[in-house]
Amino acid sequence: MREIDAVIREYCDQSLPAAPAWIRILEPRFPRIAARLDSGRSVRREIEDHFRDSYEAGLSNGQNPDSAWQFARDHFGDVEHISKEIRKARTQSYTCLSIRLMAIIALIVLPLGKLARLHPPEFLHLPSLGLMAASAAVGLLITRKRDLESLRNYALYGSWLGLLYGIFRAVTVQKAPSEIGAAIAMILLSTFFGLFLAAPASRGYLAVIMMALCQFGVLISMKRVGILFLRPGVFDADLVKTVAAFSVVSVFFGLVVFDIRKLHRRLPAVAVFGMVFACIRILSNLRRPYASLIYFVCATSIPPLMAVLMALPIHKLQKRLLQKAS
Amino acid sequence: MKFRKELVGGTTATLILSVLNSGSAHGYEIVRRINELSHGIFEWQEGTIYPALHKLEAKELIRGQWLEGTNGKMRRVYSLTDGGKREFLSDAREWNIYSKAVESILEASYA
Numbered sequence: 001m002r003e004i005d006a007v008i009r010e011y012c013d014q015s016l017p018a019a020p021a022w023i024r025i026l027e028p029r030f031p032r033i034a035a036r037l038d039s040g041r042s043v044r045r046e047i048e049d050h051f052r053d054s055y056e057a058g059l060s061n062g063q064n065p066d067s068a069w070q071f072a073r074d075h076f077g078d079v080e081h082i083s084k085e086i087r088k089a090r091t092q093s094y095t096c097l098s099i100r101l102m103a104i105i106a107l108i109v110l111p112l113g114k115l116a117r118l119h120p121p122e123f124l125h126l127p128s129l130g131l132m133a134a135s136a137a138v139g140l141l142i143t144r145k146r147d148l149e150s151l152r153n154y155a156l157y158g159s160w161l162g163l164l165y166g167i168f169r170a171v172t173v174q175k176a177p178s179e180i181g182a183a184i185a186m187i188l189l190s191t192f193f194g195l196f197l198a199a200p201a202s203r204g205y206l207a208v209i210m211m212a213l214c215q216f217g218v219l220i221s222m223k224r225v226g227i228l229f230l231r232p233g234v235f236d237a238d239l240v241k242t243v244a245a246f247s248v249v250s251v252f253f254g255l256v257v258f259d260i261r262k263l264h265r266r267l268p269a270v271a272v273f274g275m276v277f278a279c280i281r282i283l284s285n286l287r288r289p290y291a292s293l294i295y296f297v298c299a300t301s302i303p304p305l306m307a308v309l310m311a312l313p314i315h316k317l318q319k320r321l322l323q324k325a326s
Numbered sequence: 327m328k329f330r331k332e333l334v335g336g337t338t339a340t341l342i343l344s345v346l347n348s349g350s351a352h353g354y355e356i357v358r359r360i361n362e363l364s365h366g367i368f369e370w371q372e373g374t375i376y377p378a379l380h381k382l383e384a385k386e387l388i389r390g391q392w393l394e395g396t397n398g399k400m401r402r403v404y405s406l407t408d409g410g411k412r413e414f415l416s417d418a419r420e421w422n423i424y425s426k427a428v429e430s431i432l433e434a435s436y437a
Contacts, residue, residue, distance in 0.1 A: 042392075046353055046376060053354035054372065077371025085377045148389075149408060201386065201409075265386060295375045 007069060008051045015079040016044055017086050022027060039093045040086040047082060059077055090188075096259050103255035110252075115281050116245035122280050125189035132158035132193055152198045159194025170221040180225045184283065187217040192276040200258075200269035200324070207268035211275055215300065218279055222296070229292055242299050246281070247306035250274035254311060264315035273306035278303050329368075338378050340421060343406065343414035346388060350405035352395075353379060373416075374409075379404060387413050 018039050019027075027034040058068030069156025105120065132155040133144050140146060166186030173179040175222055193215035195207055222228035254263055254270035263270070278300040345351060345359045353411075357372045382388045388412035395401040406414065 042402065043380070044375065045371075049352065049399075049401060050354045050372065050376075056406050074373050077373040079373065082376055085380065105337075147405070168363070261384065263384075 004052065004055055004069070008048050008055075011051070011073075012044055012048055015083065016040075016047065017083050017090075020090070037093070037097070039089040043082065043086050043089065047076075051076065092261070096261060099260045100256055103252045107249065107252045107256065110248065112245040112249060113241065115242060115285055116249050117281075118249065118277075122284065123192065123276075124188065125185055125193075128159065128162040128186055128193055129189040131162045131190070132156075132198065134158060135161065156194055156198035159190045159198055160210075162190030163194065163210065163217070166190060167213065167217040167220070170217050170224065173239070175224055175226070177225055180221045184218055184221045187214055187221070188276050189277055192272055195272035196269045197243045198265045202268050207271065211272060211304065214275070215297070218283075218300075219293070219296070227286060228296065239295055239298060242278075243302045243306070246274060246278045246299065246303035247310065250277060250303055251310045251314070252305035253277075254307065255314075260314065260318045263311050263318070267308050267311060270311055274304035274307040275300055334368075336372075337421075339382060340414070340417040341373070342378060342382060343387065343410055346404055346406045347411065347414050352401045352403050356404070374424050382410070386410075405432065 017040065018024075019034075019040060023034050023038045026037070052074035054075055055068050059065065059072040061068075063071060081178055135158025136151045136155040139157070140151065143150065145151075163186075166183050167190075169183035169186065170180060173183060192222075195202065195210060199206065219228065250270055250273050253273055254266065258266045258269070282296060282299055341360055342356060345356050345363075351359065353375050354372070357370055357375050360370065362369055364380050379390070381392050383404070386407055388404045390404050392400045393403045400408050405416065
């Protein structure tokens with residue numbers, strides 16, 4: 001009998017569906033991208049490993065190579081079942097990829113106004129990221145747990161520390177705009193990284209408490225520096241437009257970052273993006289009407305709620321689209 | 327022994343979660359452990375484990391990662407997520423109550 005790896009590869013070539021032509025073109029030059037885009041490849045590698053294990057188990061039971069290979073195939077069952085699975089996974093992946101591309105185009109093309117434009121550098125904040133990284137490192141050293149889930153949990157503790165430290169600074173530092181500004185950045189970005197990177201799928205009250213504390217910290221800071229006014233009568237068209245734009249950006253951003261299949265499980269991440277994005281954009285374009293307490297609270301609290309409410313019907317749409325695709 | 331499709335289908339996810347609750351494993355190992363722990367009563371068509379694993383992964387109850395095995399080769403290894411652990415505990419509790427109830431009804435019918 002020929003070498004088993006070649007036999008298995010040949011069998012899988014014959015039985016499992018081949019990758020689409022454009023993946024085969026992409027593969028020699030960009031193997032990693034091709035592997036990432038073709039969900040069927042990972043399944044095929046798993047099946048090959050399975051056949052090898054099963055074959056080796058047959059050999060160790062005293063079978064000869066031919067009957068061990070026969071044993072592996074018989075025990076595996078219907079390969080057509082897996083072929084269907086691969087075809088379905090591929091179609092779903094391409095549907096989701098095209099939805100992501102459409103969301104990117106929508107974010108670029110939609111005229112949502114200057115205020116709702118994305119500026120990625122505004123989300124870069126090394127102190128809060130550093131605190132999370134340090135917290136993850138300490139957690140790793142203490143518990144020796146290296147899995148991603150544990151590291152994310154430890155990083156979340158770091159973001160809590162950053163948020164509480166930011167609030168503490170906002171309450172205690174001098175009323176200088178630069179000092180308060182640094183505290184606001186710490187509050188906002190610690191909350192953002194905590195819920196977006198460390199706990200995007202958190203359940204329960206964690207996200208709500210964190211976002212409420214963040215909102216509280218920002219309002220206290222604004223009040224201390226004297227840029228927040230209790231002024232009624234700001235429910236105008238401008239507020240509605242701003243809220244709508246922030247909400248739409250949050251949902252499209254969620255669609256770009258998270259797969260449409262996962263969006264409904266990433267509601268805390270989508271909501272926190274909506275809130276922090278609104279806060280950053282308003283604070284960096286602070287003009288008098290935005291500095292009204294009601295305006296600020298509405299413009300920063302409604303977008304996360306709207307984003308969550310929009311993400312839920314998208315989940316239903318996604319179910320239909322994927323059913324249709326497969 | 328061959329079991330009815332509905333009976334097997336209803337418990338496949340719980341059995342996989344149960345095996346992964348005692349440690350990470352790759353597809354073949356999961357099938358082997360289930361066959362071993364059931365003392366040969368469950369004889370699965372091994373290929374059916376993969377669609378089940380991928381469904382659980384899509385629900386984020388388990389996580390699949392390509393890790394280096396003992397022989398230096400990369401293997402796709404599955405482990406439980408926090409959500410998977412919660413799901414397993416709830417499934418196990420539900421199954422215990424359900425199976426005890428079925429058992430007591432059957433025992434009563436023999437008496």
